[in-house]
Amino acid sequence: MNEHEHMPSSSTPCIECHAGLLVLRHITYFTWLGGELITVPNFPAWVCDVCGRRVYDEKAIQWLNMILDPNAGKPSTKPRRTPPLPRPRPGTHHPVSDS
Numbered sequence: 736m737n738e739h740e741h742m743p744s745s746s747t748p749c750i751e752c753h754a755g756l757l758v759l760r761h762i763t764y765f766t767w768l769g770g771e772l773i774t775v776p777n778f779p780a781w782v783c784d785v786c787g788r789r790v791y792d793e794k795a796i797q798w799l800n801m802i803l804d805p806n807a808g809k810p811s812t813k814p815r816r817t818p819p820l821p822r823p824r825p826g827t828h829h830p831v832s833d834s
């Protein structure tokens with residue numbers, strides 16, 4: 736048996752405008768990850784040729800979430816070294832000149 740996927744085929748009418756057809760295009764996908772804007776070029780998406788509604792491929796989204804998940808892959812070596820700065824503490828070691 737073939738797998739039943741819940742994906743739009745090559746001739747899926749747009750559910751937004753009911754006039755256009757969703758066509759597979761490769762767009763640049765934008766998503767936010769931890770305060771950073773991630774851009775994914777050549778991302779497959781179904782785009783209505785009339786109203787421009789985008790329907791993303793379910794598998795592509797899963798794949799994207801997998802590679803963007805910091806817990807899924809290897810920990811990336813981020814240059815995040817913040818050595819503790821020696822801060823002078825006021826009032827602890829000042830010479831007492833009381834006369």
Ligand SMILES: [Zn+2]
Nearest residue numbers: 749752783786
């Ligand atoms: Zn449409």
